[in-house]
Amino acid sequence: MDITGIFAFGILSALCAAALKKYAPETALLLAVASGAVIFLTVLGRISPVISGIQSLLAQARLTSDFGVILLKTAGICILCQFVSDSCRQAGQNALAGRIELAARVTVLLIALPLYENILHTVTSLIGAA
Secondary structure, eight states: OOHHHHHHHHHHHHHHHHHHHTTOHHHHHHHHHHHHHHHHHHHHTTOHHHHHHHHHHHHHTTOOHHHHHHHHHHHHHHHHHHHHHHHHHHTTOHHHHHHHHHHHHHHHHHHHHHHHHHHHHHHHHHHHHO
């Protein structure tokens, strides 16, 4: 499914969910979440060129794969967080969506901590060498 198909599927799903919402709100919510999951899995299945591109850029910059792992983990957490928090908001659970976003932010900071340490080490070594 190309991006046009994803957009069309999303619009049709939204229209169907909106039509169902008046008569069967639980079914409308289930349809919306399931449609979102289908789109998410479709996009996830097309992510390998992105990973290859990041690996290529890291190799050209002569950086270790640790940086790529951090980047991919944080991007994955952000993407999953967006999907889950949007689903919670659609279900009317705004507070829960906010807590999920907070958890994702903290997790991203924890994952990126080695990167911050590396940057700090590099900066201090440059300042000390100057």
